[in-house]
Amino acid sequence: MLTGRFDAAILFDPGPVRGLATQVIFREPLSLAVYVSHPLAAQKTVSAGQLKGEAFIAAPAEVAPRLRQSIAGYCRSGGFEPTFRLEVELQQTIVSLVAENLGIALVPRSMAKLGIANLAFRDLEDAPIIEHVVAWRPGNLNPALAPFLAEAHSDVAAGLD
Template sequence: MELRQLRSFVVVAEEMNVGRAAARLHLTQPSLSRQIAALEHDLGVELFARVKRRFVLTAAGSVFLADARELLRRADDAVLNAQRTQRGELGTLRLRFVQSATFEALPRLLGAFREAYPEVVLDLEAMTTLHQIEALRDGRIDVGLLRLPTAEPGLNSRLVTEDPLVVALPAKHRLAKRRRISLAELAEDDFVLYSEASGPSVYGRIVGYCRDAGFVPRIVQEGVDVQTIVSLVAAGLGVSLLIAPTPPIDPASVVYCKLSDDLPTWSLSVAWSPDNSSPVLERFLQLG
């Protein structure tokens, strides 16, 4: 049984006339008759009968018609889905992101992608830069939104934003009303920072900046995510240094201040493996 035979059968059943059906199918009447005969032979049943000079479906033909239409619909859907998958309109995008991307870049990029390709499944999870690099190289994810300190061998990347470091202070802190402060002015404060295990590159750079300003930060609490760190600052446990954009806060609890120090910005990049041929990834990169 072939799909072309099913299509021919459905058209004949709709027209109940071989001549009209042949014209719709752009076939000769003998060719169409041979297709129907071959289909009946494969099925072992008669699909049509002549009743008082009329061409009608048999009982078996009536039941088979509904199933034939469903088979053709599913076959058409399979072809369409394969074509749409090849165009990147269907499939799954496995994306990982650093938490500092969640307040501006991630919503912007995903919002545009979701609008353009609403049927693509998004597999999303927060992940540190180091773990993203490993997952990209292993082929476990398609794209990463991460903080690359330098070009990473074996990966392609594209800059998304350059973000500054800002100070998070308890609202009652002595410097909370200042628009800009220097790192040196925080030398005597307790600090709340990312744990070295959860963000080794962030931890290392921030501690390095403090040392360049003449002090070693007194770290009294650590957090694995920015929301936790901000909550600890709001509780008055210490000050923190965060990569902008920062999470929304109650100004009665936490204040963000700019730094007067001339510090490097933090690059937020999209990274992917050049060996990944996913059409969905290609569409995401085109929009980004």
Template sequence: MDTRRLYSFVRIVDAGSITRAADILHIAQPALSQQMTSLETQFGQQLLIRSKQGVEPTDAGHALYRHAQVILRQVESAQAEVSVVGRALAGGVSVGLAPYSTATAIALPLLARVREQHPNILLHINENFGGVLSEAMMTGRMDLALLYDAGPIKGVTFERLLTEELVVVAPFGTGLAGESGSDISLPEIAELPLLLPGRMHTIRKVVEQAFGRAEQQPNVVAEVESVMTLSEAVRTGLGATVLPWSVARRVMDVEALELRRIEPGIEVHVSLGTPANQPLSKPAEAVRDVLRTVVADYVKGTNASSQYPADGSITAARSSPAANRATLAAT
């Protein structure tokens, strides 16, 4: 197998045109077309459909495209690992982080720690939704990710690192039931205009599942995928939201907001995901170890963090050494 042909094939599919791919690869178009003809002969299948508008992969081409990405990434990892035998670890490592989660608070400490301990590793951080991150790990385009584990996902191995309880976040004067700092029930939350992420996001799923068990329906008035937009919308009084306390504290002006625990509690789990069908490279293993340490340090720091601004009746988090959990707990 000539990996150069595979690389050219992937670039053609990405570009959607042999002409554009030839420009990107700095290869004459006839030579690139010959490479694709040789590749199709080798596999005994038509891989590309050529037209005046460009090229599209056939079903066989789609299958080869997926495998080619994995193969090329493995070749790149092998080259990087072999080239640094006996020297410092080097090479690219991609880490995915789920939005609306504690994972995003890990990004800067992770980057700093990797730069300090492994300066020759090129760290690529990608904030995206769990489904996208899981698919990227399954296809070999991502080494590891911190994401919500709503359930088993084929091709991804989960290692749970922490658990967080969700809270209601609303501007003061929204009309939350009960006294400030008291717990709030799901029927009471159902009276609020809620701003939540889309239905594919784990937070939205677990919230709707909790409402379903209580035979209630959340009043979702808008779906907001941007954490910063959500923060501004809540701050200006457009509605309330449901978030992990650590996320609300990091991205919102909690001094101007009211935060309430939900009764019964709603939890989300943040896990380290890695590809199940292929081993990590040495640089990726090193980043994984750093990531575990950063998360452990984050949990310890959260234990000593500030209390809810409303009246200090609830601490931000508490850790259980056995499970390495970060959860909200009453003082």
């Protein structure tokens, strides 16, 4: 993005980045992704403390810093530091690895829509909210960027987040 190769990107809120502007376009809670036979799959809602001792799969902090902070903070609210067994960039890959019974993950609730076999999603008690943003370089002169950002803003203003 910063090199000018892309005009805009949709991503998890990266926090402040010099030379990058962001606008929130969607907010959603994190949910627990577990293998279908995992004991936590039998729960309707899972608390942070129930995740203690589990091996997590997550995006690296340098790829999705605020997402990773949300996961670690949620675990800390349950009285423990998470153990990350695997780190991969894409959320689809994370839930696929959970479906292979390689660990658990806290992922955006929308990931449940993928319909992956052997995977259960459970609500989290006091679930952290993750923000998706559109990001761009403020000096970008692409004439399509302004209408794109206006449309993204109007969807959020209309309550579609």
